[in-house]
Amino acid sequence: MQRITIDPITRLEGHGKIEIFLDEAGNVANTYFQIPELRGFERFCVGRPVEEMPLLTGRICGVCPEAHHMAAAKAGDALYQVDPPPTAKKLRELLYSAFYVTDHTTHFYALGGPDFVMGPDAPVAERNILGVIHKVGLEIGGKVIQARKYGHNVIEMIGGRKVHPCTSIPGGLTKGITEEQRREIEEMGRWAVEFAQFSLQLFDDLVLKNQAYLELVLGDIYLHQTYYIGMVDEQNRVNFYDGKISVVAPNGERIGKYAAHEYTDWIAERVEPWTYLKFPYLKKVGWRGFVDGMESGVYCATPLSRLNAADGMATPLAQEAYERFYETLVPGQPKVVHHRLATHWARLIELLYAAERWVELATDPEITSPNIHTVPTAKPTEGVGCVEAPRGTLTHHYWTDERGVLTRVNLIVGTTNNYAPISMSVKKAAQNFIKNGVVVTEGLLNRIEMAFRAYDPCFGCATHSLPGQMPMEVVIRDAQGQPIDVLRQYC
């Protein structure tokens, strides 16, 4: 059997790599996508007071500390059986909406968008935000920075700090906002709505009006008919902060909804010998390997999944965009899209929803109320908190002693949900470029990169040790396992 290794060397050496095994005929037999894992977080938490978790869990990941902050806060609420006042919940959701705007903006303009704006075959050095600016115009860069700045301002006003908020505690928040802050937040939110509309228009102009790109999106390279999960409100509309998790089958039918504390009834984890990370799957469907279809419990939790798992969006402009999404991609068919590259479009629809929700909450009459905390009185035992992180459903499960000191912690983080489908997408991309022993090296790495980038995965991203670059190395081996060629790309 031949083996091709795509190995991110430097600091991730030995942890993150893609190995492609070929069969005797020279076709892809299997791919192994190994994600570097940061070890021991759950053990690290045991013995600490649960109140520390909204601060501590934000350190798992430098990308979405706000998501961990919220899941930890909600797990703390559940643990103390305390319902925060409406204003506290609204402020948390307002902070979270602003965070979504910054996160989705960064992903689209710095990461996912360049694949389309510059083209999937553009040199990797151009497929970044600088390339986008060069092609589309300098003002785009200014808008991206502005969107991030406004988002961080709101996070700081409500969360006490930029990036790593620190104000959520069991039962609510430690601080509220003034009327002056509210007005400022509203103004920034209105700008964010316009920016989100602009971003969707840009996607329209660059991708939907480009037949080649549309074919790429609708092609079968990145097509997987899996299950989808996503949080919904009582009307089954997308919600990032609170609600039940809706589970939808590949045929578009909802098979059920579960509350955060019921997650173990629905989600099980598969252990494979070749990776430290586990593969979550739907317990009620079962594990059938890395395959899609109605019989396979592999599911996905991404912006695309959230749209598929819901009946619509809770804000008017996002709802219009949602309807157009399905009318364009699956006209007259069940409302479920399986094309993974459509995730980038779904992400922009969520960006618009987050911006609209930001304005809705900023103009809510209760939002400046000083009633932001309910004092917990119950004895803590066990609690589960769930939110939608930008890159998937995030679940925190804590157990404590009667003093609220942690005795056990279990986390299912956003990217982990998607580990199986990411592996499947990488395999499909490889199959497309390696046939009968012929490796089309041009484009192989780009397409594999595009495969996993659609999921916006998070690989131990809390660390920033320099030099930090992650070249991918493809080692092509002959049937005896000897390397016959080495390809390298800094991606």
Added chain:
Amino acid sequence: MPEVLVLGLGNPVLGDDSVGWHVATQVAPMLAALPCDVDVLAVGGLGLMERLVGYRNVVLVDAVMTGERQPGEISVFPLEALPDLTTGHLTSVHDTSLPAALRLGHKLGVSLPEQIIVVGIEAQRIYDFTETLTPRVAAAVPEAVRCVIEWVSRFLKED
């Protein structure tokens, strides 16, 4: 606003990755009386670039994983000496590299530092959650602190 910034980078609970925080924390009281800001940060790329806005000179303190040096070995170099191999994406798959982010900032006319010096400490263990540094990395902290103070003094004299 002071013209000099010392910024400790890394994850404060991820073993040797936190060495930049340790150094910055020790440096802070020593520079308290001087026109110099000291901070810690756990983000890279665009977020890091945004934090540098308005300063003329910056000292970044961070863990380094070259794999070629001994744990605890200190290297001091201008940021430009760091190969910008991440014009693409994977430094953090959610962000761009710092040099690319700085180029973006320059294009947008943002006020960015004239000089960025990196004090890098070769790390040994950055995949395990712990607040403890490995012994050789911990032993390097005082020397890294001296390096930072020296560079700050040099920058302040230039001003």
